[in-house]
Amino acid sequence: MPKERCFANVFAVTCLKMTRLFSVYCNRLQKDMSVSKNTRKKSQNSITIVDVAREAGVSYSTVSRVFSGFEFVNGDTREKVIEAANRLGYVVNLQARSLAGGRSNIIGLLAPGIDNGYISEIVSGIDQELARSNYDLMLYTTHRYAGKEAFYVKSIANGLVDGLILIVPLITANYIQALPSQDFPYVLIDQTDSMPHSSSVDATNWQGAYDATNYLISIGHRRIGFITGQLQLSSSTERLDGYRAALQHHHIAYDESLVALGDYQTKGGYAAGQQLINLPQRPTAIFASNDLSAIGAIEAARERGLRIPNDISFVGFDDIPQASLAYPKLTTVRQPLVQIGQVAVRLLLEKIDDPEKEARRVTLSTELIIRDSCAPPHG
Amino acid sequence: MPKERCFANVFAVTCLKMTRLFSVYCNRLQKDMSVSKNTRKKSQNSITIVDVAREAGVSYSTVSRVFSGFEFVNGDTREKVIEAANRLGYVVNLQARSLAGGRSNIIGLLAPGIDNGYISEIVSGIDQELARSNYDLMLYTTHRYAGKEAFYVKSIANGLVDGLILIVPLITANYIQALPSQDFPYVLIDQTDSMPHSSSVDATNWQGAYDATNYLISIGHRRIGFITGQLQLSSSTERLDGYRAALQHHHIAYDESLVALGDYQTKGGYAAGQQLINLPQRPTAIFASNDLSAIGAIEAARERGLRIPNDISFVGFDDIPQASLAYPKLTTVRQPLVQIGQVAVRLLLEKIDDPEKEARRVTLSTELIIRDSCAPPHG
DNA sequence: ATCGGGTTTGCAAACGCTTGCAAGAATTGA
DNA sequence: TCAATTCTTGCAAGCGTTTGCAAACCCGAT
Numbered sequence A, B: 001m002p003k004e005r006c007f008a009n010v011f012a013v014t015c016l017k018m019t020r021l022f023s024v025y026c027n028r029l030q031k032d033m034s035v036s037k038n039t040r041k042k043s044q045n046s047i048t049i050v051d052v053a054r055e056a057g058v059s060y061s062t063v064s065r066v067f068s069g070f071e072f073v074n075g076d077t078r079e080k081v082i083e084a085a086n087r088l089g090y091v092v093n094l095q096a097r098s099l100a101g102g103r104s105n106i107i108g109l110l111a112p113g114i115d116n117g118y119i120s121e122i123v124s125g126i127d128q129e130l131a132r133s134n135y136d137l138m139l140y141t142t143h144r145y146a147g148k149e150a151f152y153v154k155s156i157a158n159g160l161v162d163g164l165i166l167i168v169p170l171i172t173a174n175y176i177q178a179l180p181s182q183d184f185p186y187v188l189i190d191q192t193d194s195m196p197h198s199s200s201v202d203a204t205n206w207q208g209a210y211d212a213t214n215y216l217i218s219i220g221h222r223r224i225g226f227i228t229g230q231l232q233l234s235s236s237t238e239r240l241d242g243y244r245a246a247l248q249h250h251h252i253a254y255d256e257s258l259v260a261l262g263d264y265q266t267k268g269g270y271a272a273g274q275q276l277i278n279l280p281q282r283p284t285a286i287f288a289s290n291d292l293s294a295i296g297a298i299e300a301a302r303e304r305g306l307r308i309p310n311d312i313s314f315v316g317f318d319d320i321p322q323a324s325l326a327y328p329k330l331t332t333v334r335q336p337l338v339q340i341g342q343v344a345v346r347l348l349l350e351k352i353d354d355p356e357k358e359a360r361r362v363t364l365s366t367e368l369i370i371r372d373s374c375a376p377p378h379g
Numbered sequence C: 001a002t003c004g005g006g007t008t009t010g011c012a013a014a015c016g017c018t019t020g021c022a023a024g025a026a027t028t029g030a
Numbered sequence D: 001t002c003a004a005t006t007c008t009t010g011c012a013a014g015c016g017t018t019t020g021c022a023a024a025c026c027c028g029a030t
Helices: A002-026 A049-056 A060-068 A075-088 A094-099 A117-132 A149-157 A172-178 A205-218 A234-249 A266-277 A291-303 A321-325 A337-353 B002-026 B049-056 B060-068 B075-088 B094-099 B117-132 B149-157 B172-178 B205-218 B234-249 B266-277 B291-303 B321-325 B337-353
Strands: A106-111 A136-141 A163-167 A186-189 A199-203 A224-227 A285-288 A313-318 A331-334 A361-364 A367-369 B106-111 B136-141 B163-167 B186-189 B199-203 B224-227 B285-288 B313-318 B331-334 B361-364 B367-369
Touching: A049 A060, A049 A075, A060 A075, A094 B094, A106 A117, A106 A149, A117 A136, A117 A163, A117 A291, A117 A321, A117 A337, A117 B136, A136 A149, A136 B117, A149 A163, A149 A172, A163 A337, A186 A337, A199 A205, A199 A337, A205 A224, A205 A234, A205 A285, A205 A313, A205 A331, A205 A367, A224 A234, A224 A266, A224 A291, A266 A285, A266 A291, A285 A291, A291 A313, A291 A321, A321 B321, A337 A361, B049 B060, B049 B075, B060 B075, B106 B117, B106 B149, B106 B337, B117 B136, B117 B163, B117 B291, B117 B321, B117 B337, B136 B149, B149 B163, B149 B172, B163 B337, B186 B337, B199 B205, B199 B337, B205 B224, B205 B234, B205 B285, B205 B313, B205 B331, B205 B367, B224 B234, B224 B266, B224 B291, B266 B285, B266 B291, B285 B291, B291 B313, B291 B321, B337 B361
Parallel strands: A106 A136, A106 A163, A163 A186, A186 A199, A199 A361, A224 A285, A285 A313, A313 A331, B106 B136, B106 B163, B163 B186, B186 B199, B199 B361, B224 B285, B285 B313, B313 B331
Antiparallel strands: A136 B136, A331 A367, B331 B367
């Protein structure tokens, strides 16, 4: 009997191996594609608290305490442990820690993508602040998960990260609802619509747009075109409102034909720019809802043979790095992007440290940066 | 004796307390900064395989098998399990999985920062390819860890990630040596110097520079300035070599004064540009080692009152998004950045699937993109 | 029916760490 | 000096998975 079983088993295993390759393709569930001589064991040589404990001559719980918190540990013991750890090159295993209930010291960032000056500036801020607090960053891009937000967020928030930062979430509610618990820490940046109990960070969009428009008016413009962002975003409508308010304040009639739909992208700005420039009575200045749109619109103007700013002026919004690299250097409304990222992290860490903490909304102020893309109309 | 010991201890403890705040900063080991009334418990309501197992009426190992591998599972059982999992909203806990020896399905990306068109394009490529393979991304920025690479990498690679991609690592060896095991999977992008047994991805730097220089010569330029990158990077010296080779090929003497040191940044490019422009015999064209430098140099030229391309021509390298947004649109050598990212991921996943796999080096080809920043010298 | 083979399933032991509990040590106050 | 405290330390029980091993099962062939 033993002998037969052996044979059986050997055969079974062989079969198993042979059919694995095939079953990989058949199986509809997400799974591990590995087949071959993959050594499943994680590197053996990894040093654990047990090793450190042995080296230091204490129990492993003591080692854990030294590394994970402020529990009482005798100074000498602590020294001994740290020394032993250094000697051995010990590094905590984050998975184990967070499995066991501790923190992972990782926060998740959910963004549409980072190939965009606006977002990468914010990410820089986040990164800086995180580094200061000994946290790491997990980057999740959303663009291709339309419709699966719930599942997506669930798997993100399921253990791995201590908190989440959402940048420009188009369908905020979908995300929020998927969070594993009522008070899972998260912060919104540039949210769609103000969620009542959410922490969030944004900038004075209305005021910024008002200032920019006001500036154009002050140097003599009366026909001022406006290029919107994606209108689902509240930043976008706020900017539009600011623009209208400034016009109204100066008793300039609001002319709907001067408002062109954009999408916060260069292409959309280009199209909107064309539309405005081709107007029978062309505007003398165009205020775009963000720098990318402005750059697109400028291109449209240039193609039409217009000189900037002599023939037509432009103002952008955001002050992404490209704004000052563009030619002519773009006059724009600066959002403190890096700072926005930093503040978001601070709010988030606050909330992680104390889940009871009330949600807060922080609005940072914008600033008009005057560069070379504006001039009074017609000489 | 006891008494002395007491004193000693009291003193030790006091010292300890007083120095804690300080030690937080000093301590090289990462630790949890939290103090307060932090409820350490993770959300209770999380669904585990055990719940799914109960719901489906099978054992938890079966559930595990359904979600993690190709072990034999009866079709019906599988269905039942999946259904139960969906009903309950089960999501695998990555920490537990990877602790238990499975994969984390996370790869780490080590980059100097992402606030830079070059890198964020590559990251986009990485992201795309990773999404396709069901992997997630952990982002580590390096700039502030000078001198601690070893510790840093160790903590990264210790369990959490299945593999690592290093972008432009200035001190590659330091990183590589810190990897937890001889064959921990990693891929280099744009490495410093070719590490013998490393997988890496790069572009035809030499050829690209040769082509660009050749192009300038072909439209009539003879005095061609060159702005270098950081010379530690092999990409940088390769480009310089390509430039020299093209000159030589056309029997143009290499003039050291026409080579200015840059650093791949706009500022450095600006300074180098000034230096070249102020030369007693000004070059009629400048080839910058990357687009950012070119943009900086263009600014320097413009400040000097030169018209581009009429008075002086410029060529860049990389073709980052800004290159086509700049004015005039920059003629440049395109690197397939997105593709570089994608290939890196593919190499990495290959290696993860089969650690025995030989390291490979992939070199993608560059392409000269002619736009508006070049013209024949002097009309 | 019964047997032998492969196929499914379940059990239990990790993985490395945190933390409640309790015992031991040191300190304090009387 | 002794009890009452306050510190320290160790033990052991998880955390949610994976996976080797072994028992149970199913099926066709005898």
